[in-house]
Amino acid sequence: MTKRFGSLVANDKLSVTVEEDTIHGVMGPNGSGKSTFFNTVTGFYRPDGGTVRFDGEDVTGWKPDEIARRGLARTFQIPSPFEDLTVKENMLAVFTGGIRSGVRISEEKRARADELLELLEIDHVADQEAGGVSGGQEKLLELGRILMLEPACVMLDEPTAGVNPSLRNRLLDHLETLNDRGTTFVIIEHDMRVIADVCDRVTVFNQGQVLVEGDFESVTSDERVRDAYLGG
Ligand code: ADP
Ligand code: MG
Structure with missing residues (x-):
């Protein structure tokens, strides 16, 4: 999937697969295209190329409320x-x-x-x-x-940002409970502890592309990931 803003390629032939019933983390430096990915997948932006498939169905170009009713919901960085x-x-x-x-x-x-x-x-x-x-x-x-x-999958953009530690832990417990009951989650998260605690799988973005994908251990020990964060 590709999403451009003028000459800027925010999502550059990005390919991500989220398995049903998992908690899937999305990491990456600021500006690497995480929020754009969420916005495009959930219908707030229309991709310039590629497709978005959900539960076997091509939902590319659907409106946000249509996608939400189909079972793919999301939260925003700032609740309103x-x-x-x-x-x-x-x-x-x-x-x-x-x-x-x-x-x-x-x-x-x-x-x-x-x-x-x-x-x-x-x-x-x-x-x-x-x-x-x-x-x-x-x-x-x-x-x-x-x-x-009653969504099958929920995408959460930085759910623990600005949340105090005790509430953060409760929120993560709730996510795991809901996941056990069958809800799939995709979470954008900067806090490594959160990723380590709850994510089954992690995709690291860099400059609009997938840099590395795997479990927490393999991703965080990958030199390319460290370089991407250091390189800003
Ligand atoms: P992240 O969430 O990983 O920090 P974003 O997806 O917000 O990254 O941004 C990716 C790139 O796209 C950045 O360079 C950002 O400035 C740009 N961008 C994001 N949204 C817009 C927009 N609505 N209009 C123009 N540029 C945008
Ligand atoms: Mg963002």
């Missing part, structure tokens, strides 16, 4: 909840498309929201306005909102 709605209302708003009232939400979906809020340990702030919760809780809410769609 509806600040005036409560945490729980935010969870349910994924089905109403926002703050429209009058859209009927099934008991099943309400129960799912309760279950996820409990799983992510933000049920105690369910009735607080999302604008007032902590940054870490906001991240968990963003993950919860995505999970309401």
Whole structure:
């Protein structure tokens, strides 16, 4: 898959395969094309070449909401909840498309929201306005909102950035629990400990291309990876 911005090739014939039921890490220096990869795979950008296949289907050129409904969801580096709605209302708003009232939400979906809020340990702030919760809780809410769609695969852009260590560890526990239940994750992550703790496989990007792919040990001991980070 290739994605250009003018003369800049942000993703240069990039080829990545994510296996079902894994947690797949994406690493690489700043500007190596990680976020562009996420944006293109999930339909926010249209690739200039190549294809995006999900679960056996060519989803190239599909709109983000079509791809999300097909089972491939993503979070953004910076969460943006509806600040005036409560945490729980935010969870349910994924089905109403926002703050429209009058859209009927099934008991099943309400129960799912309760279950996820409990799983992510933000049920105690369910009735607080999302604008007032902590940054870490906001991240968990963003993950919860995505999970309401029951995606087969979730792509997370720097999920632990700006999250304190105890919440970080809980977030990783939640990811592993969800992964055990069958959700595949792709995570962009700078924190090596996170990659080492949860990722089954890692792809390292450099200058819009795949530099190295493998398990954590083999990737981090690879000289080319060290050079790429040192070279900035
Ligand atoms: P990473 O997430 O690995 O830090 P990005 O995918 O954000 O890298 O960026 C890859 C390259 O593409 C960078 O050189 C960046 O400046 C450029 N880029 C990213 N998004 C845009 C955009 N919307 N318009 C122009 N250039 C962009
Ligand atoms: Mg990025």
